[in-house]
Amino acid sequence: QVQVVESGGGLVQAGGSLRLSCAASGFTFSNYAIGWFRQAPGKEREFVAAISTDDTTTYYADSVKGRFTSSRDNAKNTVYLQMDSLKPEDTAVYYCAANGLSTVQAMGINEPDYWGQGTQVTVSS
Numbered sequence: 107q108v109q110v111v112e113s114g115g116g117l118v119q120a121g122g123s124l125r126l127s128c129a130a131s132g133f134t135f136s137n138y139a140i141g142w143f144r145q146a147p148g149k150e151r152e153f154v155a156a157i158s159t160d161d162t163t164t165y166y167a168d169s170v171k172g173r174f175t176s177s178r179d180n181a182k183n184t185v186y187l188q189m190d191s192l193k194p195e196d197t198a199v200y201y202c203a204a205n206g207l208s209t210v211q212a213m214g215i216n217e218p219d220y221w222g223q224g225t226q227v228t229v230s231s
Contacts, residue, residue, distance in 0.1 A: 108132035108220050112202050115225030118192055122229070126187040128202035128222060135183040136160075138206050138220075141213035142176065142187050144198035144227075153214030154200070157185060165210040170196075192229045199224040 114126040128140060139158055145151040156165045157176040164176050173192075178185040185202060203218035 110202060110204060110220050110222035112222045112225040115200060115227045117228045120192060120194055120229055120231050122192050123190045124227060126200055126225060128185040130183050130204060136180040138204040139208055139210055139213060140185040141203045143201045143203060146198040155187060156210035156213035158210050163210050194229045194231045197227060197229050199226050
């Protein structure tokens with residue numbers, strides 16, 4: 107049974123940091139690129155970041171570039187999203203998703219194979 111579970115969300119003040127985790131099971135995790143997406147109230151879901159299967163390539167939306175960093179530990183079937191210098195506009199539900207065929211650059215376009223349930227991030231001003 108496939109499971110993708112995000113954790114680490116919460117409430118933080120502007121300028122603060124959070125680290126999200128995405129733990130997966132039920133498929134060969136190391137064969138899948140992982141993407142992070144977010145959806146704010148009343149807005150469309152948007153691509154945030156992606157990381158390649160072997161942790162050598164990452165790709166970020168312009169809105170988070172230089173502030174967010176994704177990494178992965180295939181031995182633990184886990185991907186991380188380190189979020190620094192958070193802004194109120196980063197407030198959203200954050201989702202991770204796995205794609206077995208996509209490049210990191212195309213993660214925002216190609217429909218992932220598996221989605222997590224999301225974790226809420228709230229940044230207060």
